[in-house]
Amino acid sequence: GQNGTTNYYREFNPDCTYQAGNQDWLVEVNTSVAYTDNQSSTQKVQVYGDVTVTYNSPNSSQQYERGSAITFSSYLTDDCMVNLTTASVLYNLTTSGTSYTCGPVTNATGNYYTCDFDTTSRNVGTYNVSITGSKNYHNNDTNVTNNAFVIKSTPTLKNATVDFRQ
Numbered sequence: 001g002q003n004g005t006t007n008y009y010r011e012f013n014p015d016c017t018y019q020a021g022n023q024d025w026l027v028e029v030n031t032s033v034a035y036t037d038n039q040s041s042t043q044k045v046q047v048y049g050d051v052t053v054t055y056n057s058p059n060s061s062q063q064y065e066r067g068s069a070i071t072f073s074s075y076l077t078d079d080c081m082v083n084l085t086t087a088s089v090l091y092n093l094t095t096s097g098t099s100y101t102c103g104p105v106t107n108a109t110g111n112y113y114t115c116d117f118d119t120t121s122r123n124v125g126t127y128n129v130s131i132t133g134s135k136n137y138h139n140n141d142t143n144v145t146n147n148a149f150v151i152k153s154t155p156t157l158k159n160a161t162v163d164f165r166q
Contacts, residue, residue, distance in 0.1 A: 001063040016080035020049035083111035087135040095125035
């Protein structure tokens with residue numbers, strides 16, 4: 001198409017034969033009836049992919065006693081099903097207006113990202129987990145899992161004594 005000047009543009013939605021990232025391209029005209037053969041100088045083109053976050057665990061309102069550790073895990077791929085091994089992941093945990101982040105997130109192996117969360121002094125309740133995955137030259141993705149886990153606090157009796165007075 002033409003945008004009202006001498007500049008021409010073309011919409012381009014790359015498929016999986018193109019890698020996400022900064023690329024050097026040439027524009028070339030060959031064997032046109034209307035134009036003479038010509039080639040542009042090198043043009044910078046940024047190709048973007050899409051991150052896909054797949055949440056693994058915990059899920060299904062799995063219960064944890066306050067004071068225990070919870071390991072969160074998820075997988076990241078792109079829109080071409082390529083494992084994303086150098087991405088950034090943020091776990092956000094929310095319950096009744098309270099929000100916590102889990103960090104640091106580590107890349108355990110390949111595209112498998114984990115985070116350990118200490119529940120000591122955390123609010124009791126049912127939690128939703130939001131995971132955002134990001135990587136250079138990729139559009140971010142956020143996956144939300146409602147009712148992923150529960151932190152509970154079972155009462156305990158400590159230093160109890162019995163008085164047998166009558």
